Amino acid sequence: MHAHDHHEHHGNDLTKAAQATLEKSGEQWTTMRERVFEALAGFDKPASAYDIAEAVSRAEGRRVAANSVYRILDLFVGANLARRVESANAYMANTHPDCLHDCIFLVCDNCGQTTHIDDDSITKTVRAAAKDMGFSPERPVIEVRGKCADCD
Incomplete structure (x- = not known):
């Protein structure tokens, strides 16, 4: 990562x-x-x-x-x-407001716990794919829904 x-x-x-x-x-x-x-x-x-x-x-x-x-x-x-x-x-x-990133959230469908992760390589790829389609991405937000470790 x-x-x-x-x-x-x-x-x-x-x-x-x-x-x-x-x-x-x-x-x-x-x-x-x-x-x-x-x-x-x-x-x-x-x-x-x-x-x-x-x-x-x-x-x-x-x-x-x-x-x-x-x-x-x-x-x-x-x-x-x-x-x-x-x-x-x-x-x-945002626990680090002085650092700007696109959002990647891991959202637990069971308990609602949400974890924010920063991975610029993922969001860079998403931005590039959007641009390849002629789209100007302003604020990518990626949400992965599933179960957290406590609920799994």
Whole structure:
């Protein structure tokens, strides 16, 4: 597998890395964006905007609308702070927001656990195949569905 090493952030270090990445892109790191990011990072599986809105609402003690969370998540995906698992319409915090890759997800159909892997050789091949067909790939997302080691 042709992957490379990078530093994965966790906890408060992840939030700081996300903030730095977002601000570097010219966006502001607001209190609500921080709350949404912290809620997203707190899930151990991909979370929907509704899951995140519920978690933020509990933490804030007031109702936070899912459509507000969707807008923030779209910003996060565009800024490489989060990744969208297309087939589940759910999101995961990117633990290395300072490193841009196409997405390859291994999604367990049994428990929902999702693993993100980076393998630039695979996505390079997908991009080349798309270009050979006259297609301009913007954001390849590869999802492999099956069973994780715990469920197999």
